[in-house]
Amino acid sequence: MYKYLTLFFSVTLFLCGCKSDSVPSKFIQPKQMTGLLIQIHLIDGSLYNGLQGGDSLYKYGMGKYLAAFKKFNTDSAQFRKSMQYYASEPDKLFKIYDSVEVRIKTMSDSVNLAQNKQRMANQKADSLKADSVRKAMLRPKTAAQKADSVKQAKIRESVMARKADSLKNDLAKQAKIRRAMNSKIDSAKKLKHRKKLNAVPIK
Structure with missing residues (x-):
């Protein structure tokens, strides 16, 4: 039981x-x-x-x-x-x-692991790219590259010279306009002064 x-x-x-x-x-x-x-x-x-x-x-x-x-x-x-x-x-x-x-x-x-791997890969790629650019800058230039650099420098100088001439011409034009305006102002002042003198009554 x-x-x-x-x-x-x-x-x-x-x-x-x-x-x-x-x-x-x-x-x-x-x-x-x-x-x-x-x-x-x-x-x-x-x-x-x-x-x-x-x-x-x-x-x-x-x-x-x-x-x-x-x-x-x-x-x-x-x-x-x-x-x-x-x-x-x-x-x-x-x-x-x-x-x-x-x-x-x-x-x-x-x-997080995948992100860290991707970040490290990006940093490595950026580092390799920076090294490549630095090496390219330090590498001696060939005759063709030197000639091209000289040509580019001359083009830049020519462009700068044209800009300087254009600026010089603009300044000359502005000065001429200012002289013309000043001349007109002086003429107007003289005319106004003469009118005042003619308006004075004779005693």
């Missing part, structure tokens, strides 16, 4: 334990919930890092969240009810978030 009672209580405890670990089918299951929460956190990060306004967050963010729900075969209503359920079961929620944290850290480490 004692043996049967022991067996009965053992089976009962086992069934109770199984029941406490299971999640009702009407809620999102732990594995699916883990993937969905990861997706939601990634969307949150992408939206807020973009420094978008409130309207943009609602317009573009809502579409991304709905796409995430569709990807995991659920919707916002079931997600909300599932979160309420897991909030009432802290142990299950903590297990899910432990998995979420580990997977997000792994993804972040992978992204």
Whole structure:
């Protein structure tokens, strides 16, 4: 009799334990919930890092969240009810978030590693380019290159000379115009002065 009672209580405890670990089918299951929460956190990060306004967050963010729900075969209503359920079961929620944290850290480490590799590759390419330019500048010029340099220098001198002549001519024109205007002003002043003298009555 004692043996049967022991067996009965053992089976009962086992069934109770199984029941406490299971999640009702009407809620999102732990594995699916883990993937969905990861997706939601990634969307949150992408939206807020973009420094978008409130309207943009609602317009573009809502579409991304709905796409995430569709990807995991659920919707916002079931997600909300599932979160309420897991909030009432802290142990299950903590297990899910432990998995979420580990997977997000792994993804972040992978992204950082790829970015570091790309940055090092860019720095190496820039260094090689700078060395190539420096060597090209230090390399002795050929006769053709020297002739071309002299030709370019003469062209620059010719251009500068034409600009100087043009500026000189412009200044001369402006000076001539100023002299003509001053002459007209002086003539006007003299005419006005004569009119005043003629207007004085003779006593």
